[in-house]
Amino acid sequence: AQSVSQHNHHVILSEAASLELGCNYSYGGTVNLFWYVQYPGQHLQLLLKYFSGDPLVKGIKGFEAEFIKSKFSFNLRKPSVQWSDTAEYFCAVNATGTASKLTFGTGTRLQVTL
Amino acid sequence: KAGVTQTPRYLIKTRGQQVTLSCSPISGHRSVSWYQQTPGQGLQFLFEYFSETQRNKGNFPGRFSGRQFSNSRSEMNVSTLELGDSALYLCASSFWTSGRPGELFFGEGSRLTVL
Numbered sequence: 001a002q003s004v005s006q007h008n009h010h011v012i013l014s015e016a017a018s019l020e021l022g023c024n025y026s027y028g029g030t031v032n033l034f035w036y037v038q039y040p041g042q043h044l045q046l047l048l049k050y051f052s053g054d055p056l057v058k059g060i061k062g063f064e065a066e067f068i069k070s071k072f073s074f075n076l077r078k079p080s081v082q083w084s085d086t087a088e089y090f091c092a093v094n095a096t097g098t099a100s101k102l103t104f105g106t107g108t109r110l111q112v113t114l
Numbered sequence: 115k116a117g118v119t120q121t122p123r124y125l126i127k128t129r130g131q132q133v134t135l136s137c138s139p140i141s142g143h144r145s146v147s148w149y150q151q152t153p154g155q156g157l158q159f160l161f162e163y164f165s166e167t168q169r170n171k172g173n174f175p176g177r178f179s180g181r182q183f184s185n186s187r188s189e190m191n192v193s194t195l196e197l198g199d200s201a202l203y204l205c206a207s208s209f210w211t212s213g214r215p216g217e218l219f220f221g222e223g224s225r226l227t228v229l
């Protein structure tokens with residue numbers, strides 16, 4: 001069975017700082033990878049996804065993630081965070097052939113200060 | 115386009131009771147998944163339905179069950195409630211395409227408190 005690890009549980013950054021959130025997964029087969037975000041009081045929404053092709057994927061609001069197959073990683077990055085990026089971020093993996101089943105990491109709470 | 119709608123949004127039950135939660139997916143979405151979200155365990159997959167058939171099931175006891183209707187609306191039921199069932203139950207719908215999952219669109223959840 002697949003598993004997902006997010007190493008940073010709580011990250012505090014000042015506005016304009018760069019962001020990198022770690023995500024590692026454990027699964028020997030082909031995977032699809034996702035980052036979801038949950039803003040305070042709102043529902044989960046998709047930031048970006050990787051299925052195949054270019055391992056550097058760009059998502060909404062200036063976020064990007066890089067899939068490094070050899071490291072089983074899919075880290076999320078943003079060059080300059082804004083106060084409005086304060087939210088909880090979830091990495092998720094879908095093993096090919098498991099339909100829409102996602103395995104989520106435990107989440108990283110990002111707090112951006114002014 | 116209306117989003118995923120879950121009802122009720124909040125409910126309080128006592129141990130031993132049963133509860134039914136409802137989910138209306140986005141129009142045209144035939145896949146509906148359910149997740150349990152708790153502070154300790156995070157988001158855990160319960161089950162997925164597609165065209166009224168359970169396609170995937172997570173590692174939850176048989177007290178947790180679900181179904182999907184012909185209009186793609188889904189319900190999940192938890193019987194003999196335990197304190198540990200207190201959680202936010204999230205429903206997600208997607209437009210399934212052959213071979214790969216579509217984006218999951220989540221509802222705002224049903225927050226269940228078991229006393």
